[in-house]
Amino acid sequence: MTSQTTTPRAPATDQRWTLGLASVGSFLVILDLLAVSTALPTLRTALNATIATLDWTINAYTITFAVLLMTAAALGDRWGRRRVYAGGLLLFTGASVACALAPNAAVLIGARAVQGVGAAVTMATALALINAAFPPERRGWAMGVFGAATGAASTLGPVLGGVLTQLLSWPAIFWINVPVGLAAAVGVLLRVRDGQDRTAAPLDLPGLLLGGAAVLALVWGVIRAATDGWADRTVIGALVLGVLLLGALLLREQRTKHPMIPLRVFTDRAFTSGVVGIFLQSASLTAIVFFTAQFLQNGQHDGPLEAGLHLLPLGLVPLLLAPRTGAHTDRVGTRPMIVIGLTLQTVGTAILAVLAGPDLPYAVLGAAVAVVATGVTFAVPALTKSVVGSVQPADIGTASGLFSTVRQVGAAFGVAASSAAFTAAGGYGNVAAGYRAAMIVAVAAVGIAVVTTPSRRSATARRSRPGR
Template identity: 45%
Template sequence: MSVRGGSVLTFLIAGVAAFMAALDTLVVTTALPTLREDLGASLESLEWTVNVYTLVYAVCLLAAAVVGDRFGRRRVFIIGVVLFTAASAAAGLAGSIGVLLAARTVQGVGASVIIPLALTLVVTAVPAERRGAAIAGFGGMIGLGIALGPWIGGAVIRYGDWQGIFWINVPLGILLLPAAARFLGESRGPYNRLDVRGTLLIMAGLFGLVFGLIRSTTLGWTDPQVFSPIVAGMVVLAGFALWERRAPNPVIPPHLVRSRGFALSNLVALLVQGGMLGAVFLLTQFLQNVLRYSPLDAGVRTLPWTMMPVLVAPLTGVFGERLGVRRLMVASTVLQGAALAWFALVISPAVSYSLLLPGMVVAGVGMGLFFALAARQTLDFVSKAEQGVASGVNNAMRQIGIVIGVAVLSGVFATAGGYGSAEAFVSGLHPALWAGTAILATAAFAALLVPARPAPAGPAAATVSLSTAAADH
C-alpha cells in the first residue's frame, strides 16, 4: 500500500470513529422525554444520561492519550472502539435507567480513548505537506458529530424507538474494528513508563472540577455539592502540578505548559467551546420551548448552522497556509461572538426564523473555522512525539469548556429568567447570550496573543526522533 493510500484510509477510519464518539455527546438530548416515559426515570436521572458521558469523557481524555503513547496508539484506539461499540449495544438493550447510566459511563470511557488517539494517528500517518488539511478535515468531523447529534436523535425518535440512537453506533463499530487492525500504523510517545501517580491525580482533580460544574446547573453555585467538589478538584490539580515538576515521566511535559503558544491555544479552545456551546444549549431549547418546534423540526432549522462547518472545514487547509492559522482563529472567535450578539439583539418570543438565519450562518462559518483549526494550532507548538499528549490536553480543555459554558450561561439564564413562560425564557436568554458574547470576545483577545509562528519544538523532539520514526514504520 502506498503512503498516500495508507494516510487516506487512516483518515477515514479515525474520522468515522471520532464522528461516532462526538455524535453521542448530544444525540441523547432529544430522547429525554421518551426515556422518562419508557423507563420511569426521574428528571435528575435523565440529566445524568447526558452528563455522565460528558463527565467520564472529560476526566479520562488526557489519561487515555497518555496510555496510548505508552502502550501503542493503534492498540489502545482499538480497545476504545470495542468499549464504545459494546457500551452502545448495552445502552440499546437497557431496560432500566441504572443500566443505561452504566452503559453511558462506559461509552464515555471509549470516547475519551477514540478522539485524542484518532487525531494523533491521523497526524502520524499524513505527510507533512497535507497535515494541515487532514487536521482541518478531522476537526470538521468532530464538529459535525456534535452539531448533528440533536438532529439525528430527533429523526430517530420520530421514526423509530429511542434505542435506535445507540444501535446506530454498533454496525459502525463492527466495521471499524477489522479496518483499524488491518490498516492503521502503530506508534508510541516519547516515554516508556507510565506516570501512574500523575495520571491518577489529574483524573481525580478533573473529576471533582467537572462533577461540581455539572451539578451547578441544577443546584446553584452555593450548594455544598457544587463548591466542595470544585474546591477539592482544584486542590488535587494543584498537587498534580507540583508532582509533575519532579516526575521522571510527566503526564504533561512541563515545557509544554511554559510554551505561550501551547497555553494560549488551549485557553482559546476552552473559551470558544464554553461561550458558543453554552449558548447552543439554551438556543436549542428556545426553538422548542418558545417557538414550539418539534425536536426534528428544530434540528432541520438549525441545519444552516450545523452544516456550515462541512463547507468551511475543507477550505481551511488551504487558507490556513496562505493567511495563517492565527488570523483564521481570530476570525473564528469574532464571527461566533458577532453571531451571539445578533441573537441577543433580535430574539423575542415572536421572532421570525428569517431573523435568526443570518446569525446561524455566521456562527456556522465561525464554528467551522474553529473545529478545523483548533487542534492544528495546538499541535503546531509541540514536537511530533508529543502530539498524543497535546491532543489529549486540547480535547480535555475543550470538553471542560463545554461544561463551564453550560454551567455559567445556565446560571445567568436562571438568575434573570426561567422556564415558566416564553417571556420568562427570553428574559433569561438575553443576558446569557451577552455573557457568551463576552466570553468569545475574551477568546478573540487571547487568540491575538498566540504567536504567529510556532516556537521551536520541545526537547523531546531531538531525543525521540529516531525511536518515533521506527515506531511509525
C-alpha cells in the first residue's frame, strides 16, 4: 500500500516563485541543448577534433537527458521535488564548469553527458513542481508561461551560442549557466515548497532500468538513423531491442505492486492521445528548426548568426502569446486549443514545403515560421494540460516525466526521419529539394497529430472544471 503525506496547495506568492524558478532552470536546459550547435566549427579548431566527434557533444547530452527523465520524476516523487530540482540545477551547473574548462573533446563529451543528467532532473521536476503548485483551472496559464520560456530558449540557443562564441569564446556558452544556475538553486530552496502528495512506495528499480534501457536503445537508434539510414543493421537492432524492452517493461508494470508507470493512466483517452500528440508535434517542430537553419545557411547563404536571427519568430511568438493562450486553454478546454494549434503548425509547415527554393523571400519564410510558432504556442500548453490534467495528484510526477520523455524521443525521431528524406531528395547537393522533402515529413507528423487529439475531456478534467 502507498502511504502519502499531503502538502496544501501553494498560495499565490509561492505559485509565482515556483513558476519563475522552474522556468529559469528549464530555460537553461533547453538553451544548452541547442547553443553548442553554432559553436561546433570553433570547437573543432580549439580542441583539435573532428566535427563527427564533436557531434557527440550534442548526442551525449540528448541521450542522458532523454533516458533519465522518468528516473528523475520517480526520485522527485519520493525525495521531494524541491530538493531534487535544486540538486539537478547544482549538478547541471557543476557540469557546465567542467564543460567550460574541458581541455579536449573527450572531456567535453563526458561533461556534456553529466550535464544531460542534471538537465533531466531539472526538467522532469520543474514540470512536476508547476503542476503540483497550480490547480487544474490555472494550469493552462502556468504551462503557457513555462512554454514561453522554453520556446524562447529553443530559438535563442543557436543565436546566443553564435554571439558568445564570436564575441567572447566558446567556454562562455557554459560559464553563463553558473551564476544563473546557482541563484535559481538557492531561490528554490528558500522560496519554493513541494506542494505534492509524496509517495512512500518503494522505488521500482527493475522498471526504471527497463524503461531507461528502452529509451536508450530507441534514442540511440534514431540518432544513428540520422547519419547511417534506417536500413542500417545497427539501427534496426537498436530499435528492435528498444521495442522488446518496452514490452518487458509493460509486463513488469502489470505484475508489480508498486509500478514506476501506473498503467491505469493509459486508460484515459485524453492522456494517451496527448502523449501521442506531443510525440508527433515535437518530431515535426524539431525537424522544422533543424532543417530551416540548414536551408538558410546552405540554401540561402546566411551566416550562422544571421540564420539564428531569421529563426527568432519561433522564440518571440511564444514569448508574446503563450501566457494568453495558456489562460485561454483554462477557459475553453484543451481540445479546441490543440486542434487550432496543430492545424496552424501544419499550415505553416506546408507553406515551407511548397514554396521552398533558393529565391524564397524571407518575408514569406518568416511569415510561415511565425504561423508555425503560433500553432506551437496554442498546442503545447494544451497538450501538457491534457496529459497532466488527466491523472490523479499522486501521479502528477509520473505523468510529467513521461510527457517530457516522449517529447525528447519525438524530437530525436523527427530529426532522424526528416534527415532520411533530406538525403534521399538530394541532401546538400540540392538543398532546396532536400529541405522540401524534410518539410513534407514534418507536415505528415503534425498532420497525424491533429487527428490524435482528444475527442472528449478526461474524467479528471471534468471533475476539476470550475462550476461543476
